Amino acid sequence: MGTLLEMQSITKTFPGVKALDEVNLRVQEGEIHALVGENGAGKSTLMKVLSGVYPHGSYDGEILYAGNPARFGGISDSEREGIIIIHQELALVPLLSIAENLFLGNERARGGVMNWQETFRRSEELLRRVGLKEAPGTMVDKIGVGKQQLVEIAKALAKDVRLLILDEPTAALSESDSQALLDLLLELKAQGVTSIIISHKLNEVRRVADSITVIRDGSTVSTIDAKTETVTEDRIVRDMVGRDMSHRYPERERRAGEVLFEVKNWNVFHPEHSERQVVHDVNLSVRAGEVVGIAGLMGAGRTELAMSIFGGSYGQNISGEVFLHGQPINTSSVRAAIDSGLAYVTEDRKELGLILEETIRTNITLANLPGVSSTGVLNGAEETQVAEKYRKAMNIRTPSVVQKVMNLSGGNQQKVVLSKWLFAGPEVLILDEPTRGIDVGAKYEIYNIINDLSREGKGVLMISSEMPELLGMCDRIYVMNEGEFVGELTAAEASQERIMSLIVTE
Structure with missing residues (x-):
């Protein structure tokens, strides 16, 4: 032949x-x-x-x-x-x-x-x-x-x-x-x-x-x-x-505090096929100031896990418990999850993270409208002030906060998404593919923002398909395959070979 x-x-x-x-x-x-x-x-x-x-x-x-x-x-x-x-x-x-x-x-x-x-x-x-x-x-x-x-x-x-x-x-x-x-x-x-x-x-x-x-x-x-x-x-x-990954990630002092966030015995079924379980008995924790990664290949269930935790945005027959500072919190709806101190930066910023036709100002304040309003009336001047603050802090490259988000580069759009959730004042940020589709320079800036959050004592749960990114940024990494956690590695233990071996041998 x-x-x-x-x-x-x-x-x-x-x-x-x-x-x-x-x-x-x-x-x-x-x-x-x-x-x-x-x-x-x-x-x-x-x-x-x-x-x-x-x-x-x-x-x-x-x-x-x-x-x-x-x-x-x-x-x-x-x-x-x-x-x-x-x-x-x-x-x-x-x-x-x-x-x-x-x-x-x-x-x-x-x-x-x-x-x-x-x-x-x-x-x-x-x-x-x-x-x-x-x-x-x-x-x-x-x-x-x-x-x-x-x-x-x-x-x-x-x-x-x-x-x-x-x-x-x-x-x-x-x-x-x-x-x-x-x-x-x-x-x-x-x-x-x-x-x-x-x-x-x-x-x-x-x-x-x-x-x-x-x-x-x-x-x-x-x-x-x-x-x-x-x-x-x-x-x-x-x-x-096998590839070099030096000098791509900013240095960070790794100093994790007490356990901040916990998910226990988490199970999720497919939203349309009720017999198909997509997340199986997941347990995870994030300490204050800690960046925790979730590694896995396409279809492993990482996004389904994140969305189901964040107000049941995905799935049905969801069961399990979520704790913040050791106390159970309500995550039964997106609003309840936000009010409880969670934020979720979606992997699909254009479809789910932003309103592209709206301005930078509108998008940044969207998840916390009470923060820029009084007795149900939006304060335009206050909204502009908040947007300007984040434009400078996040180095969003734009001539004006009234520019439409659709006109920004991918990296700057991602900074707007991050700004939106930071203004909501969360204690735990779930970042789903936070640097997907953006250039190397913008990635480095996003990494610096993540490091700043950890220094402030926030908890960060980061999903990424780029293993070098997880290795360069995370204190601990959970490895997920077919809806289950198949391993947990500290930064010192983790390598691309060990992560991939856990995925393909479990």
Whole structure:
């Protein structure tokens, strides 16, 4: 069997960021090829280049598929060639049947009239092929996530897949569902289907992969032939995380006080799928003046944990207790959480953290309107005074606090979000990806703000997908995987290798 896919010197740049830098990938026909790397390494971007999500002309480099140049203008072009990508967020329509989902956009029809007999007959064949016994007429929202993943693969088979790309296919699956999916990939391989699997679960990678390519910081680090070389998790982890991180984080005197904030026996279920538990018996604590990190990969449950603590912003059937200074506090609503002394800086500042059409002044005072009003009437002069104070303190680069937030850079927008919550006077700040999408200089300023908060005795709980950031900033790090805490490391104990090993071996 020859080479099915060759991606040569692929370079993809977004404004201010080089996401892929001269990446090379070669996939042999009939193999399962694993693509591994940290969050943000460029794995998904590379697959979007391959599948036409980022069309030809929007990147540099060459793609050869089945020996011919591939210049896809969109997903439909790559699908016509048998390249099917299944994203981590499944693209099924819950209120349609399995059969309708299998042929959505690929309908069995003639003259605009659906052939339901043919649709259901073919659906039964495809479902049997992936090991599902459900009737084609079953609604998708009536089956679990593991079976939905198999429906996605059946949907790919309906399009005569030749190269199947799966992005973190087992991230949301139970152990038994994960094993069933991996067994299916091996069966499809025996039937001649080539697969690329993006995964952080190295035990699964070692079980099914014929070749493993490691990407780090947008560049290819190594490709391992698992058929002829000894593959150890230590070797893969070393390739995934090895990089210099000196002089990127300001010095801080680490001096934690008494326990300030505690969460005990915290459990959360999915907001739509009530049988699916997304946070399992989490216990955590933050001391006064301490910066505590939560490490984990995409889908680990970190944001779900943070949002559920902050006023039940995520999930249902939430149970557990939250304490501040040893006393139980009410976090049943966002308003109650704010009044109790909590603040949450969301990872999605544009959608959830800011009102982009409003001014800097309006956004900064939004979480504490009583602080700039009297008897329910907003005091414009006082609001301006508060905004000016934070503009200077946070070094928000703007000519005026009446400028719209949408006109600021990402780093300055993030400073506005932080200002909003600091004006609310919290004792504990939960920071979810506080430096995502901002440049190195702005990151350093945000780190200084975090250090200032710890010096004031605030408690900081920081979620980040960048392990060097957690190592550079945190006094302690909890490691989270599949909704559970799988380890806790002090700053002295923590390293990228130890964190990644906890994630992939638990």
